[in-house]
Amino acid sequence: MKKRVFSGARPTARQHLGNYLGAIQNYVALQEEYDCIYCVVDIHALTTMQDTSKLQQYIHDIVLDWLAAGMDPQKSIIFVQSHVPEVMELHTLLSMVTPLGWLMRVPTFKEKAKLQPDNVNYGLVGYPVLQTADIILYKAEAVPIGEDQLPHLEIAREIVRRFNNQFGETFPEPQAKLTYFPRIVGLDGTDKMGKSSNNAIEIANTPEETLERVMAAVTDPARRYRNDPGHPEICNIYSLHNYFSSSEVDDIARQCRSAEIGCVDCKKLLAEHINTTMQPVRERRIALAEKPQYVTDVLLDGVKRASVIARETMLEVRQKMGLV
Numbered sequence: 001m002k003k004r005v006f007s008g009a010r011p012t013a014r015q016h017l018g019n020y021l022g023a024i025q026n027y028v029a030l031q032e033e034y035d036c037i038y039c040v041v042d043i044h045a046l047t048t049m050q051d052t053s054k055l056q057q058y059i060h061d062i063v064l065d066w067l068a069a070g071m072d073p074q075k076s077i078i079f080v081q082s083h084v085p086e087v088m089e090l091h092t093l094l095s096m097v098t099p100l101g102w103l104m105r106v107p108t109f110k111e112k113a114k115l116q117p118d119n120v121n122y123g124l125v126g127y128p129v130l131q132t133a134d135i136i137l138y139k140a141e142a143v144p145i146g147e148d149q150l151p152h153l154e155i156a157r158e159i160v161r162r163f164n165n166q167f168g169e170t171f172p173e174p175q176a177k178l179t180y181f182p183r184i185v186g187l188d189g190t191d192k193m194g195k196s197s198n199n200a201i202e203i204a205n206t207p208e209e210t211l212e213r214v215m216a217a218v219t220d221p222a223r224r225y226r227n228d229p230g231h232p233e234i235c236n237i238y239s240l241h242n243y244f245s246s247s248e249v250d251d252i253a254r255q256c257r258s259a260e261i262g263c264v265d266c267k268k269l270l271a272e273h274i275n276t277t278m279q280p281v282r283e284r285r286i287a288l289a290e291k292p293q294y295v296t297d298v299l300l301d302g303v304k305r306a307s308v309i310a311r312e313t314m315l316e317v318r319q320k321m322g323l324v
Helices: 017-030 055-069 086-095 100-104 107-115 127-137 147-167 207-215 236-244 249-257 263-289 292-320
Strands: 004-009 035-040 076-080 142-145 175-178
Touching (some): 055 263, 107 127, 127 147, 142 147, 249 263
């Protein structure tokens, strides 16, 4: 019997190339080996998203991105977090057994609190509890993460251990499905590519938009003139060539160091390779976008299948906690 995997994405914007290289390709590959549950975690988005006017559009866009990239609704359950209300109930019940001190020491809470000092809400503090509820509501046994995310999963494991010790064996402790998640540097060269940082190339961008975004990107800060030798090891554009120009990357580095090519030519080459690589995904996305009911149907089917699991889990939880 296949093990069950759970993962989710916050609908705060459309998916970008960092998401594609770092997560979505892995999600697609896991479908062959695991029973996969993939969730658009809209409640999580509310911890930082105060303007929700585009929330539904982002949900639709993310699912389009996923399907275009190869997620198969016949192999995976794809749904929206809030459409299965049992996750909120489990979140509340788990909060009764989760010490506040555990949550206050989570690094991401401290980081988010600094970024939004005027909106340090309870949801931000309780984010790991809801995240745990997401995973264990479906009794997922594995969560695909990179090594840097191990501390985040460990708190979920601690909550599970505490619940099982107090109320009896109920949930499996979710294990890390360690996967390589490359850190894709943003176009501004200052941080990783992010949905909210305006430093990303979206999966859905047209070839023209991609070229425009790449041409505006920061390059080697030490190279001021066309004839200056380049330093590809510190160049944001070269880091992307590693993923989209792999067969030419050594030659690109050589030409950069010898100033045979300038940054403009290097950028044009990258945009060309990105567009070639992403063309099949973008073509599928365009075709799916012309059938908006298809995305709706995928999500309706997904929530039905997810709800069956969620109801069974919550009946067991209520019984174990003496609520029924």
